Amino acid sequence: MYSSSIFEGNLHDFADQEPQRAPIGIFDSGVGGLTVLRQLYRQLPNESIIYFGDTARVPYGIRSKAEIIQFMREILTWMEKQGVKMVVMACNTSSALALETVSEEFSLPILDIILPGARAAVQQGRRIGVIATPATAKSNAYKHAILEIDPNVQVWQVGCPEFVPLIEQNRIHDPYTAEVARAYLEPLLEKEIDTLVHGCTHYPHLTPVLRSLLSSQVQLIDPAVHVVAACAQELDLLGLRNTHPPLPTRFAVSGCPQQFSQSGLQWLGYTPMVEEVCFTDTAISQLQ
Ligand code: DGL
Secondary structure, three states: OOEOOOOOOOOHHHHHHOHHHOOEEEEEOOHHHHHHHHHHHHHOOOOOEEEEEOOOOOOOOOOOHHHHHHHHHHHHHHHHHOOOOEEEEOOHHHHHHOHHHHHOOOOOOEEOOHHHHHHHHHHHOOEEEEEEOHHHHHHOHHHHHHHHHOOOOEEEEEEOOOHHHHHHOOOOOOHHHHHHHHHHHHHHHHOOOOEEEEOOOOHHHHHHHHHHHOOOOOEEEOHHHHHHHHHHHHHHHHOOOOOOOOOOOEEEEOOOHHHHHHHHHHHHOOOOOEEEOEOOHHHHHHOO
């Protein structure tokens, strides 16, 4: 099912003999999950991590639920094969569309990013704006999660189809990106939001642009901070926290490793070594 070189059969011994030392798996469609990875480095510096970016199939935010579920099955099967002890969904679109289905199919603990983000939002504000991919916005996953926690707050969501391609193309400081951001924020500013949730893990990369368009009264919520805090709690609960020094982070992508490695530098501060992983060629080629 896969072609992968150095990753096969390496961390399984840890998983079998000392499960605490097994890595945490995180994945996204591309560079968005790096915002979660940075939080893992900050909050859980002893954990070894495997990062997967599905760059051959980015963006996820315009895909159907059936496609996302199929991608999740492939990624989680691969993660399981790498011997990970836990998976953090560093992708809101996957959490919104596929988590419920796939979490029943895998015995791994799989952490959702939306609920921790929703909890943090209601702690901050009463008039909450959510910017997300079109698929996440359409699913109403944030709205439902927020209103379930506190039915007295108000929530408005905006799908932002142009953001992920602009971020993946590294056009963050392009004036066009600021124009697009202004248009997406306009309906939320009209509602006088006091809190804005990054409902896609790519968007914290845009914080300087968004911040320049928002009043200082508006709190920005990055769910990455909160999903990693939830991950720490879960590790403690399961007795899986690593106390040994971590292994270097391993990176794998389904697209071009060199391209990911180059864009990784600016977000990580080092140039990651990146491996290519191919899931079933038919699954990828059928969808492109
Ligand atoms: N970063 C992901 C998310 O949080 C996926 C974005 C995309 O590929 O459209 O939704």
